[in-house]
Amino acid sequence: MARPDGPDRPELPAGSSAGRGTRFGIRARLLTLLIPGILALLAFDSWNDLKALHTQVQDGYDRAMLYTVRALQRSVGTGPDGAPRLDPSAATVLALFEATRGEHKHLHVGAIPPGDAGPEQLLIGEPDLPPPPAGVATDAQEPVWYEAEYRGTPVRVVALRSELQGPQGGPYTLLVQAAEGTAPRHAAQTAALQQALVRDARMVVLVVALVALGVTWSLRPLRRLRRSVQARRGQAPQPLDASGVPHEVAPLVGAINEQVASYRELLDAQSQFLADASHQLRTPLAIMLTQAAVALREKDPQQMRETLRAMTTQLERSKRLSEQLLSLAHASEQAPSQDETAAVDLNAIAREVVLQHLTLAHEKGQDLGWIDAREGEEPDAAVPGQDTGRPLVPVRANAPELHEVLTNLVHNAIVHTPRGGRITVRVSTDGALAHAEVSDDGPGIEVGRRDEVFGRFRQAGKAAASRNSGSGLGLAIARAYARRNGGDIVLADPDPGTTGLRAILRLPLAA
Numbered sequence: 001m002a003r004p005d006g007p008d009r010p011e012l013p014a015g016s017s018a019g020r021g022t023r024f025g026i027r028a029r030l031l032t033l034l035i036p037g038i039l040a041l042l043a044f045d046s047w048n049d050l051k052a053l054h055t056q057v058q059d060g061y062d063r064a065m066l067y068t069v070r071a072l073q074r075s076v077g078t079g080p081d082g083a084p085r086l087d088p089s090a091a092t093v094l095a096l097f098e099a100t101r102g103e104h105k106h107l108h109v110g111a112i113p114p115g116d117a118g119p120e121q122l123l124i125g126e127p128d129l130p131p132p133p134a135g136v137a138t139d140a141q142e143p144v145w146y147e148a149e150y151r152g153t154p155v156r157v158v159a160l161r162s163e164l165q166g167p168q169g170g171p172y173t174l175l176v177q178a179a180e181g182t183a184p185r186h187a188a189q190t191a192a193l194q195q196a197l198v199r200d201a202r203m204v205v206l207v208v209a210l211v212a213l214g215v216t217w218s219l220r221p222l223r224r225l226r227r228s229v230q231a232r233r234g235q236a237p238q239p240l241d242a243s244g245v246p247h248e249v250a251p252l253v254g255a256i257n258e259q260v261a262s263y264r265e266l267l268d269a270q271s272q273f274l275a276d277a278s279h280q281l282r283t284p285l286a287i288m289l290t291q292a293a294v295a296l297r298e299k300d301p302q303q304m305r306e307t308l309r310a311m312t313t314q315l316e317r318s319k320r321l322s323e324q325l326l327s328l329a330h331a332s333e334q335a336p337s338q339d340e341t342a343a344v345d346l347n348a349i350a351r352e353v354v355l356q357h358l359t360l361a362h363e364k365g366q367d368l369g370w371i372d373a374r375e376g377e378e379p380d381a382a383v384p385g386q387d388t389g390r391p392l393v394p395v396r397a398n399a400p401e402l403h404e405v406l407t408n409l410v411h412n413a414i415v416h417t418p419r420g421g422r423i424t425v426r427v428s429t430d431g432a433l434a435h436a437e438v439s440d441d442g443p444g445i446e447v448g449r450r451d452e453v454f455g456r457f458r459q460a461g462k463a464a465a466s467r468n469s470g471s472g473l474g475l476a477i478a479r480a481y482a483r484r485n486g487g488d489i490v491l492a493d494p495d496p497g498t499t500g501l502r503a504i505l506r507l508p509l510a511a
Contacts, residue, residue, distance in 0.1 A: 027215040031208060038207060044202040046193070053192050057185050062148045062158065065178045066143055068097045069160045073176050074108055076123065076164060084111040084164055084172050086123055094124070097424040104153045104181030111164060112173040120175070129177045132159045147182070155179040157398070225253070237263055284314045343510040344399045345391035347373040347427045350436050353406040354425050357414060365419040368410075371426035393427055393434045394510040397485035402507075405489070408478040409438040409503045417442040417500075441500040450491040454479050475503075482507070 018036040075090040086109070097105065106123035130148035144159045164172040221244040232238060239257040242250055288311050295307040339479050354370045361368035373393050395402075406425075413423045418439040426433045445453060479489045487507035494500045 007284055022256060024134060025215075026219070027212055030211050030215065034207060034211060035204070037203060039166045042204070046196055046200065049196055050189070050193060053189055061156070061180065061185055061405065064100055065156075065158050065180055068093060068107070069143065069158055069176045069178050071096075072107070072124075072178075073160055073162055073174065076109065076111070076176075078164065078172075084121060084123060084174070090124065103183060104150070104155060104179075106150065106155070106177075106179040108175070108177040108179075108459050110175050112175070114171060125177075129179055130155075130157060132157075148179070150179055156182055156185070157496060190422065217357050218246050222249065236267070284318045288314045288318075290389075343391055343394040343396050344402065346395050346397075346402065346434050346436055346507065347393040348391070349399060349402050350406055350425055353403060353410055356407075357410050360411075361414055361423065364414060366414060366417055367420065367422045368414070369424045371424065373427040373429070391510075393429060394483075395434050395487075395507040396510045397487070401481045401485060405478045405481045405505060406436060406438070408475065409436075409489070412475060412478075413438050413440040413501075413503070414443070416440070421500075429509060432509050434509050436505040436507075437502055438504075439494060439500060439502040441494070441498060444494070444499060444501040447493075453491075454489075478505075 007292060071093040072090060075093060076084055077087055077088045079085045090109075094107070097107065104113060106129055108127070108129040109123040109125055110120040110127075112120050130146075132144050133146055141160075141162060146159075148155055148157050150157075157177060158173065159177045162174045162176075164174045225240050226244070228241065236258045239260050240253050242253040242257070245253055291307050291311045291314070295304050295311070297485055298304045298307060351370060351372070355367060358368055410423070410425060417423055419508055421441050423438065423440045426437050426439075428437070475489070482489045482505055485507065490504050490506065492502040492504055494502055
């Protein structure tokens with residue numbers, strides 16, 4: 001969006017990219033597009049008008065000259081001796097010819113004896129007017145027009161030949177010519193052209209003024225938006241008021257408001273995250289501070305060691321919480337595009353996670369099972385994808401992040417499943433989706449509270465009251481990483497006839 005001009009424009013650093021991007025504004029762009037087009041159109045119109053004007057001026061002056069020539073032709077007759085002579089009406093024609101506006105007017109009326117028996121007999125006018133150009137037929141009763149120079153002045157000449165029958169002998173050849181200087185014609189054309197140029201210049205100035213006023217008027221709401229944004233400097237971002245802005249700019253303002261709303265949500269989430277993290281870290285720190293004070297006062301070495309062991313336990317929990325907070329922050333960052341991510345084997349990653357948690361599950365007396373994507377394979381069977389180098393269940397994702405997702409799901413199931421319970425991990429495909437499912441026969445979660453447990457520091461059921469249940473970040477981290485890689489996690493009811501919960505990771509299969 002180009003900047004609106006005005007005295008309240010803030011100064012920009014010299015050489016800054018913002019300054020370079022705002023020098024060629026909307027007003028300059030419109031004028032750059034309109035002015036050349038208008039000038040080209042006016043030039044074309046003026047050229048057409050000049051041609052039409054030239055034709056009209058020539059026709060007007062030529063008609064007057066042709067009228068004079070034909071009138072003189074009709075006023076020539078023969079006397080009793082058979083010689084050509086002018087009628088008295090010729091004087092009237094000459095008077096009218098001289099009375100019309102114009103300069104350097106000349107006439108010639110001459111008769112050539114039959115058979116060119118003698119020199120031309122000049123009846124009236126100039127004897128040396130330029131004859132018609134060579135090769136131009138003048139025997140017909142049609143006038144001949146041509147340009148010439150007479151006595152140092154450019155003239156336009158019309159010549160008309162005809163035959164004059166005498167009482168004796170052959171006919172005379174009658175030549176009637178009229179010449180007129182071309183200066184009046186050029187002056188009339190120049191005056192009309194000057195008027196057209198003045199009119200076109202006025203129109204160009206009017207267009208420039210209207211464009212400038214229109215842009216200024218259209219950008220006035222944007223100036224108001226700019227002032228309102230500048231007035232909020234240092235405050236929380238607020239949506240822009242789109243009332244009054246041109247409808248072409250309204251989508252841009254709407255997009256900015258959507259970005260502002262998204263940014264506010266991000267700020268609110270970060271503020272809430274910092275508040276929750278501070279609260280979660282404050283509790284173990286307060287406990288360790290109390291335990292340290294007790295240890296300092298304790299004189300019994302055995303009691304002091306018990307206190308230090310309790311502090312070590314709190315430190316382990318704080319370390320785990322800090323690692324989870326870092327993982328959650330990383331999972332909230334923007335992920336690379338799917339095209340930039342290599343295909344990995346979801347089946348192999350899930351199997352590796354199961355093998356890593358077997359010891360923990362056995363310590364709690366739980367049965368942790370594994371079902372390969374090729375249902376029926378033994379838990380320790382070789383994964384075909386490892387043998388052939390081709391993933392059995394290919395997905396475009398980050399392998400360590402998928403490992404973290406499944407680790408959180410399996411660890412969460414081990415924590416919430418009672419001793420003697422069963423936990424099963426299986427990988428399968430369904431159309432264009434790959435599924436990694438972790439099911440257990442623990443207490444489960446009510447349907448209405450399943451979305452709640454994906455929140456940060458949120459737990460459900462008896463786990464929320466247990467001090468050893470964790471920080472409540474596992475599922476939040478798992479879902480964040482899943483969505484970062486183009487998938488998601490859903491909690492579903494157990495299989496019919498069983499109890500517990502199913503956590504399903506869904507990812508799009510790679511081509």
